[in-house]
Structure formats: C-alpha cells, structure tokens
C-alpha cells in the first residue's frame with residue numbers, strides 16, 4: 001500500500017507541484033498553515049529521515065535549499081520555518097519523509113519551534129556530558 005505522497009509522485013492524485021527532479025518533488029500542502037506552505041519529499045518512499053540513503057539525503061537537502069528562497073519570495077514572506085516531523089510521536093502523519101517549508105510573517109504570532117515545548121528542561125552537567133558522548137560515538 002503506497003503512501004498518499006507516492007500517489008502524488010505517480011500522478012495518481014492531483015497536487016500543485018512546484019518543482020521536480022529525478023529523485024525529489026515539491027508540492028503545496030493541501031492544508032496550508034500559511035500561503036505557500038510547501039512539502040519537499042524524496043520520490044522513493046522512506047518513512048523516517050533515518051531511513052533515507054546518503055545520496056537521496058543530499059538531493060533532498062539540495063531541493064529544500066532551492067525551494068526555501070523560491071517559496072519565501074513568491075509570497076513575500078519575512079522568513080520561514082523549515083521542519084520535519086520525524087516519526088509518529090513527533091506528529092508525523094504521512095509515513096513518507098517530507099520537509100515542511102512554512103512561510104512566516106512578522107505578524108503571524110506562531111512563535112519559534114521552541115513554543116511546542118513547555119520550557120527548557122533542567123539537565124545537569126554530568127548528564128549533558130554523557131548525552132554528548134553518546135551522540136558523538138554514533139555520529
């Protein structure tokens with residue numbers, strides 16, 4: 001069973017496609033959070049960022065890099081929030097990696113991504129050192 005985004009790639013359902021190359025495609029979000037809200041996806045189906053092969057990840061970033069100024073300029077945005085909901089617990093509803101480019105305006109009142117969390121978590125220095133070591137050893 002292919003994802004709804006694969007159906008867009010295959011042309012089986014309509015979308016407002018704004019860019020396409022061999023490995024990636026970008027189209028307007030059907031439920032925009034702001035005018036110009038765009039999704040960038042790899043054409044092949046990968047559920048999470050962790051699943052995307054290195055070469056496709058490079059292509060995906062290149063398309064995001066290309067689309068951010070195009071989107072901002074097209075709707076005269078002041079800035080943009082660029083984000084992946086990476087996994088169901090992080091709010092990912094469509095199990096096909098996608099990058100949201102959401103144009104931002106001075107008056108939109110949406111705040112930074114930090115606003116999703118109640119506030120800063122209190123983590124002591126020893127634990128921070130431990131976490132940094134764990135990440136470094138896997139990077």
Ligand code: AMP
Pocket residue numbers: 004013015027028029030031032039084085091092093094095
């Ligand atoms: P997420 O919650 O990160 O998985 O976001 C999924 C996004 O896909 C939502 O913003 C939806 O509005 C959008 N979406 C779902 N179906 C379609 C569709 N057929 N065409 C364009 N965008 C879609």
